[in-house]
Amino acid sequence: GRREKAGMSMGGNMARRLTTTSYTLLAQLSLRPWSTYELAGQRVRYFRYVWPRAESAIYREIKHLAADGLVCGRREHTGQRGRTVYTITDEGLAALREWLGTPVSPFAVEFEGMIRLFAAASGTNAQLGESLEQVRDDADEMLTFAGQVKLEYLEGRGAIQDQLYIRAHAIDFFVSLLNTVRDWSERTLSEVAEWDNRPIAERNERAMAILSEVAVQAALTSTAQTPVAPTSQTSRRR
Structure with missing residues (x-):
């Protein structure tokens, strides 16, 4: 799979590396509470075009974020049907804000x-x-x-x-x-x-x-050397 930029989260007794998928979900939950079903719907509607991930990854990651204390879930019932609605915690918002201050990954296209x-x-x-x-x-x-x-x-x-x-x-x-x-x-x-x-x-x-x-614009001078991609495209920034 595609490499994901990662940060750190202190969940339980050991650190877990947060990925861009983690931050994508935290970003959504910073706007308003969502159920996992709604988050998956937002993935289909918006995020999959710039960050394509399987729906199962959304369900799996939200559980990890809850275990890390970055989001919290509450059960709601409509009739006999229940769902868990997730809200970002203060720790989750702090992690998101810290990530927003880091260098962004270079533009990439999956086509x-x-x-x-x-x-x-x-x-x-x-x-x-x-x-x-x-x-x-x-x-x-x-x-x-x-x-x-x-x-x-x-x-x-x-x-x-x-x-x-x-x-x-x-x-x-x-x-x-x-x-x-x-x-x-x-x-x-x-x-x-x-x-x-x-x-x-x-x-x-x-x-x-x-x-x-x-x-x-073509290069102003011709050389016999093969062009080399910018280092920003070939190395991780963090």
Whole structure:
């Protein structure tokens, strides 16, 4: 699994390392009390797009946080059905605030569609085209959902409406990213559609033209050395 940045929690007689999943749940509980079912729903609605974790990890981690004394649970009953609602403790809020003062992890993307592209030479153009179409269609679905969330907040119905000043920037990020993915998939689909009619040499010639138009400044001087990724992308910050 993906490495998670960790801090320390004193639960019981021994320290347990908190992970980004721990802090994600503490962040949610700092807003209001939630049941584990509601927290899992928030994962589906929001956090899984930037921090994809299985639903089982949410249920498991909330129990760890309770054992650590960072959250506390109380049983509620509606009719014959019961649920545990969790609230962040003073210790949990202190741990969250301490984490917020640490360096943030570098930006990372988990995107299977790109792995399919890298492996395209081992498959068929039709297979790559189908993968890109799915990427585009998924982005369209998510953009529709984002539009619904936008309207929800504009109409004052957001789950955390009083933090619109924060949520608006998150929605802006997601929509910008989704539009980028959708536009890229469309451009790439149009190129892949021509590959069967173009030999490799012609495809590479076309690729040079595409690369020259990519909106990033090339290095001012050429060297024979292979570019090295920034250390911020290859090492943990804490």
